Amino acid sequence: MSLLAAKRIHPITAKVNGYTTLLPLQRLSSKNEAASVDHGDEYQYIEKSKVGTMHFQRSMPRLPIPQLEKTCERYLLAQKPILIEEQLRHTESCVKRFLVGEGPTLQKELKAFDAKNRHTSYISEYWFDMYLRDRKPLPINYNPIVAFAPEKDPRYENQLIKATNLLISSIRFMKSLRTGVLAPEVFHLNPKKSDTDTFRKVTGALPPLLSWYGAYLFKAFPLDMSQYHNLFNTTRIPELEKDMIYQDVTARHIVVMRKGNFYRFDVLDKENFIYSPKEIASNLKAILADDAEVAENPIGLLTTTERDLWAGTRHHLSEIGNQDLLKTIDSAILMLILDEETLATDYKHLIRTLLHSDGVNRWFDKSFSLIVAKDGTAGLNFEHSWGDGVAILRYLQDVKKDTEVKPRFHPEDVASVSPNSSIKKLNVVTDARISNAINQAKEEYKKWYDRVGVDYFIYDGFGKKECKTIGVSPDAVMQLAFQLAYYKQEREMVATYESCSTAAFKHGRTETVRSCTTATRAFCEAVTNSSSKISKSELKKMIVNCCNTHNQLIKEAAMGQGFDRHLFALNKMWEKLGIQKPAIFEDPAYAALNHNILSTSTLSSPAVTAGGFGPVVQDGYGIGYMIQDLRLGAVSTSYTDRRNGSDYIKLLESAIKEIHAILSHE
Known part of the structure; x- marks a missing residue:
């Protein structure tokens, strides 16, 4: 199946500059509406740029074929x-x-x-094809990692506080992106002259078909934004010979992994408003309070295997009753990993944990996993076929800045938050074949990462x-x-x-x-x-x-x-x-x-x-x-x-x- 055919489009969508985007739903009055949800734009969006996210996309120059x-x-x-x-x-x-x-x-x-x-x-079709046809396992071979710099205030390095703030900022980033108000990425040759309100006013007023040329007159170069939409609700699904990239922008939930177990909860309500910080924190607190042991059959290890092998195993997983589980994982806005280890004091251990770990508490197929360790150290492990470091770095920088400048959940809030029982722990159905596959994957993976x-x-x-x-x-x-x-x-x-x-060219890669x-x-x-x-x-x-x-x-x-x-x-x-x-x-x-x-x-x-x-x-x-x-x-x-x-x-x-x-x- 092609990349485009794999996408599931939300019914409340529209074409903005040629790209499908999720429109903000109108405010619906409801007597049962949760009073704790802040519906104001200041909370719901990480920014509201006057220049639309895809404003420059249609007029971007095409990647030249050299002589x-x-x-x-x-x-x-x-x-x-x-x-x-x-x-x-x-x-x-x-x-x-x-x-x-x-x-x-x-x-x-x-x-x-x-x-x-x-x-x-x-190059775009050939480049996607190269990644998706490669049968090598994703971790180590392909998935890069990036670690967040620690918070300036060490009190915000607490696992619950850090995870809550990173998650809220991530959803705020996603909403700004989806509604077209995330500022487009622009390379300014002389920022003092072009990274200005005048530049944004002039280029924003130009029609999309002329906007890039207007930016060029300021010696500023808009960058391709087409990869950004694959950051969220996206998973690479293994298939024989060639994988597919799946996306479902209708999903409002995230999936959390802890000790190889899966949990889900919604971060957006039915009107696509972000739940309050305390409500999100209460869900994470419940997961952290779960005294469950490490999963007996941690199926995340299967994502460390050769792609054709994983495709066959995944098909069997689906056949024995895990269709809903896999769909929940695949469609999730993002994968949040809560690890039990501390990483801040050992740089090598930090790199290893983000790069490969032991595979028990990982799902390497997600577009990216947001990993938060016991001591609040955080990082990303991202699948590479859908996009490159430009999109990941922009996401990381914006989220990091947002959590530093205005964190939404604070140390003094922790005591007032009770674990929320609305989270759903996902059940994994296994049989002898799956257990054997997991044991074999664990053994082979350890030999590899050792x-x-x-x-x-x-x-x-x-x-x-x-x-x-x-x-x-x-x-x-x-x-x-x-x-x-x-x-x-x-x-x-x-x-x-x-x-x-x-990225200075339309659908440029590297x-x-x-x-x-x-x-x-x-x-x-x-x-x-x-x-x-x-x-x-x-x-x-x-x-x-x-x-x-x-x-x-x-x-x-x-x-x-x-x-x-x-x-x-x-x-x-x-x-x-x-x-x-x-x-x-x-x-x-x-x-x-x-x-x-x-x-x-x-x-x-x-x-x-x-x-x-x-x-x-x-x-x-x-x-x-x-x-x-x-x-x-x-x-x-x-x-x-x-x-x-x-x-x-x-x-x-x-x-x-x-x-x-x-x-x-x-």
């Missing part, structure tokens, strides 16, 4: 620092044959496909501010450090992936920045050569050259002018046409470049205390990093039987210090 010659040129530049001379000559030969052979035909077909689908981007190593470093005293003073990109500096650390460890350069958003370049290779060789007599001044010039090269790659990627997604689409087009496989895709160098030993991504924000993901290949590193004004840091994951992650992170910290010392040289 074939430019793509091949960029591809060879990325291969050059990785391949030996003989391999490079062979790859150059394959590229030349592609340019005069199948390449132009595939390019023509891709452009024709793009022209027929002007409502989206040329192989995962988690390491990190935080380097204080160097960050965005000093990089700006020196005149170098902090992101480029971090990427150079990743290269230097790996070169010191293995004495080779390898395929490196840095994620770059293409592009790859190939941060292993001839410039970084030259620097790594120079700085590790014990007999080298290169001065610090010369090394500093080399770093600046690396940064300039990297900045150009970032610019090209963000503007849809990278080569990875283009070649990916051309490869898919070859499969679709059924012609002879082009030599460029037969070349082992193409597979090697897409075997990303170093896979890197950042979600830098003061609202984030940690972020990360698993290694994307068995012999690789998954590196989530942060860049702040006065601090740099990274979380590295790897499989301990294939890589020495602790050694790599030590070398990475050493590389940062070395680069910092060179840059500080006058």
Whole structure:
């Protein structure tokens, strides 16, 4: 079933700028209405923007298809620092044959496909398909994690208080999104001139078909908002060969997991108003007061398994009487996870708990799970097929700000809240087959996550501010450090992936920045050569050259002018046409470049205390990093039987210090 076919649309909906959105229901008078529910907009919405959420969507530029010659040129530049001379000559030969052979035909077909689908981007369908067809389990392989920075007032780190406030702010965010009053995401080149009331007044007054161009005149660039609707009421459902994304925006409930048990309660009343903070807290208090043991058959473990296997097991679960349970989980606004552990004092344990845990108290198929530990430490684990970090980060930042600026539930409220008996504990029907599947999943999953190593470093005293003073990109500096650390460890350069958003275009997803370049290779060789007599001044010039090269790659990627997604689409087009496989895709160098030993991504924000993901290949590193004004840091994951992650992170910290010392040289 297609993505669109899987969506269940609410009867009280309308098309706003081409997108289905849930309309706010009119206030209905009722004698039985709960007096505790605040129907005012100030409580019901996280914000009410004068510029509609989807105001810029219709006029957004489409993701460009790069020139074939430019793509091949960029591809060879990325291969050059990785391949030996003989391999490079062979790859150059394959590229030349592609340019005069199948390449132009595939390019023509891709452009024709793009022209027929002007409502989206040329990469969107292929990208969804790639995720949904992959049969690998979701945790570690795909689901990234982000941790909320702790509250400034430690009294609000209580599990009940934190969960209540995060939940209320999440629903407020959802309602603003659904009713089209969440401010659209805009990248301001010069915020002082464009992030103003004048900008919002002018662009908001323009028709949607012209609004993007109005923003452009302010040197502001609206970002694609199409992914945001999949944040809520959404689940990836396993099916044989290809999963589906299911959404039901009519649901008013959330599902809470605790000790592998499931609970549900409504957070919206029948008129779609958010229940009062005390009423929501009373439901959570009842769940936390439940003295039930860990679930005897924790079916959440089944979401850790291979997708075809899980599809078959899920079908059986449904057949033996769990249809309503699964529907309740799938349609829930979000999954709230209440864990029994404390995480604030152990950073590695925090990362592990958010990334994989033991699987008992998880449902990895939900669009995202909001996880709150015993000590109030909170984070997100999100499924990746429906969207990227841009939407998740916006949600996290807005919710974090809302809970800090105006929390709705306070420490002094706890004593006055009694556990609410209106929550429903969900019954799970199992049989011998399900019990065996759970036991096997538990055993296999433990073997798997026990192989995962988690390491990190935080380097204080160097960050965005000093990089700006020196005149170098902090992101480029971090990427150079990743290269230097790996070169010191293995004495080779390898395929490196840095994620770059293409949300500046309609239905853009991501592009790859190939941060292993001839410039970084030259620097790594120079700085590790014990007999080298290169001065610090010369090394500093080399770093600046690396940064300039990297900045150009970032610019090209963000503007849809990278080569990875283009070649990916051309490869898919070859499969679709059924012609002879082009030599460029037969070349082992193409597979090697897409075997990303170093896979890197950042979600830098003061609202984030940690972020990360698993290694994307068995012999690789998954590196989530942060860049702040006065601090740099990274979380590295790897499989301990294939890589020495602790050694790599030590070398990475050493590389940062070395680069910092060179840059500080006058």
